Amino acid sequence: MNASTETLPVVVIGAGPIGLAAAARLIERDIEPLVLEAGPVAASAVRDWSHVRLFSTWSEVTDPAAEKLLAPTGWVKPDGATYPSGGDWAELYLQPLADVLGDRVRYNATVTGVSRTGRDRIVDADRETQPFVVHLTSPEGRQERIFARAVIDASGTWSTPSPAGGSGLHALGExxxxxxxxxxxxxxxxxxxxxxxxxxxxxxxxxxxxxxxxxxxxxxxxxxxxxxxxxxxxxxxxxxxxxxxxxxxxxxxxxxxxxxxxxxxxxxxxxxxxxxxxxxxxxxxxxxxxxxxxxxxxxxxxxxxxxxxxxxFRPDLTFLDELRLGLDERLQAPVELAPLIDPNQHSCGTVYPHGAGELSHPEKDVYLVGMKSYGRAPTFLAMTGYEQVRSVAAALAGDREAAERVELTLPETGVCGGAGLFDQPEAAEETGGxxxxxxxxxxxxxxxxxxxx
CATH class of the missing domain: 3.50.50.60 (FAD/NAD(P)-binding domain)
Incomplete structure (x- = not known):
């Protein structure tokens, strides 16, 4: 990365809980973020399920770095033992956090493509020294491009629900x-x-x-x-x-x-x-x-x-098509993360905390975080995403020790259903799945x- 590239912001795609936490963690590392949100307000996807209550308490759905940014504003953290709804989460925490970030958050900015400047996915020469170029459009169709030193995709999977069809395609007539x-x-x-x-x-x-x-x-x-x-x-x-x-x-x-x-x-x-x-x-x-x-x-x-x-849900990867991503062919999750979350392999307990190492791709300084990092796998927790972006921010700051350190203990699910997405009752009885x-x-x-x- 050259000197001019280092002065560019890190583009964060999505102003949801993990994207905003990523911005807070970058600021903590003296790295300038720019958050691009497709909706008109912060946490647009969360607001779509505002009536649903989270199964995590307030103490588990706020990020420490974000809390530090909010503290000078007089923000008071809700009772940590209570359960917020999606609407509560958006109004009482996520929007105030976005407001604190100010101009670092841009609304109505839909990312349509990400690439290396002057390099499509085929070209090797000097690839890692080139900044990223991010194309975006406004609701009116106005096109724009932004240059970035790194890209953190926290856009989630809410916009692409899976269909009813058992083959992964829409059922006939659906x-x-x-x-x-x-x-x-x-x-x-x-x-x-x-x-x-x-x-x-x-x-x-x-x-x-x-x-x-x-x-x-x-x-x-x-x-x-x-x-x-x-x-x-x-x-x-x-x-x-x-x-x-x-x-x-x-x-x-x-x-x-x-x-x-x-x-x-x-x-x-x-x-x-x-x-x-x-x-x-x-x-x-x-x-x-x-x-x-x-x-x-x-x-x-x-x-x-x-x-x-x-x-x-499933990830929308279309706007990342010019990047060299290392994704598992089944889950569409980073290849190092996929074995930890693959429902074909296990359904016991919880996922081991992970960070920049498991989220890295062949394309340097690109990270899929939050729900999008899980691809098609289920049961993502906000705490997992907060740990991810803490590690990613450390990696982008060059702090390898902090990036590799585990700072999270996740709660157990209490589930042990054996392996396999399809029922195999005889095998399960013999082997415990x-x-x-x-x-x-x-x-x-x-x-x-x-x-x-």
């Missing part, structure tokens, strides 16, 4: 049924949204925390709208085992464990039915205009009025009085 499909947890406190689901049959596709939340919300709606026919069908691509509902009371994040228990209670209480081993192949409309989900095995489910698809003890098989849908939970 796009044409978009008027009755959502890829977000609905805000049932909104009267218009509530009316969309009240008295209706809704299919929920997914098996993670978002699906648990949606099932719990729909169960509450069914209780409040007793006798109206409000009901959910929970569709899982896998079967039901001891890990399906998360860690429960063994989870060191109690609210995360409670989500799984709430989903199980929704089924046990009769507010939802569970359909297992179902991989959606097509979405059809019957004569009444209702949706019929068809599985890869030919099964046709009873008609539903609405579908909530919560099958995870290559992880821990074999998962127990659960009976769900029994009367609540049976004590099954």
């Amino acid at each position: 796009k044409s049924a978009v008027d009755h499909i959502t890829y977000r947890v609905p805000d049932l406190k909104d009267p218009a949204v509530r009316a969309r689901y009240a008295g209706k049959r809704t299919a929920v596709i997914g098996s993670g925390a978002s699906a648990f939340t949606a099932l719990a919300y729909l169960a509450d709606l069914a209780k409040a709208e007793d006798g109206t026919g409000t009901h959910a069908t929970w569709i899982l691509r896998r079967g039901i085992s001891g890990s399906t509902f998360g860690g429960g009371t063994s989870d060191q994040l109690p609210a995360r464990g409670a989500l799984g228990l709430a989903a199980k209670a929704a089924v046990d209480g009769g507010y939802a039915d569970a359909v297992t081993g179902f991989r959606t192949d097509a979405v059809e409309r019957n004569a009444d205009g209702r949706l019929v989900l068809v599985g890869e095995d030919g099964r046709r489910l009873d008609p539903v009025d609405e579908v909530i698809v919560l099958t995870g 290559g992880c821990c003890a074999a998962p127990a098989t659960l009976t769900i849908g029994a009367p609540a009085s049976s004590g099954g939970c």
Whole structure:
């Protein structure tokens, strides 16, 4: 890197929790950041799920370097033992942090491409001495370019939810049924949204925390709208085992464990039915205009009025196409990180804290951080992202010792479901799934009085 390049800012893509923490950590290292946010305000993606409560407490979702920046403004940290909603997180912490950063945050700036100045991805000559060039557009279509000494992509994965189709592609008919499909947890406190689901049959596709939340919300709606026919069908691509509902009371994040228990209670209480081993192949409309989900095995489910698809997210890598990224071919996560988070390999405990070393790419001084660093893998924690950017900022400052140091202990999930994304019950029973003890098989849908939970 030449002297002129060193005077350039580090471009941070995304003014969400991890992007803003990255800026705070860079300032702590006397490195100038420039945060580019596609939305009109900070934490635009978080605000989209403002009605959802986090399963981490306030003490786990603020970054120490950010707190130092906020302290002179009179900012008071919320009670560390309480759980913020997405809206709380944005309004009480993330927007104030962005305000402190001032002109270092630019809004309505959508990044459309990143490359090395004068070097496409083919060219080797003097590549690492050239600054990065970042192309961006405004909502009005105005184009601009910015030069940077390094790039930290914290843009997340919120804009690219995975489809319902079990093959990773949209199911046949899925796009044409978009008027009755959502890829977000609905805000049932909104009267218009509530009316969309009240008295209706809704299919929920997914098996993670978002699906648990949606099932719990729909169960509450069914209780409040007793006798109206409000009901959910929970569709899982896998079967039901001891890990399906998360860690429960063994989870060191109690609210995360409670989500799984709430989903199980929704089924046990009769507010939802569970359909297992179902991989959606097509979405059809019957004569009444209702949706019929068809599985890869030919099964046709009873008609539903609405579908909530919560099958995870995937990274948008299109604007990074001219960079030399080292990504795992399955997860689209950095190759050194992928083995730590690969659900094909394990689902026990938690991910070992990691930093610049695991997040590095063949293209020097480019880092994917936050949820985007996980590619298609689930269960990302804000604490993990804060540790990532602490290490990355140290690496960019040339402090190798600090970059390699681990300064975080993550809570255990309490989950040990064995290896593999697809069910292999016989192998799991014999080997414990290559992880821990074999998962127990659960009976769900029994009367609540049976004590099954």
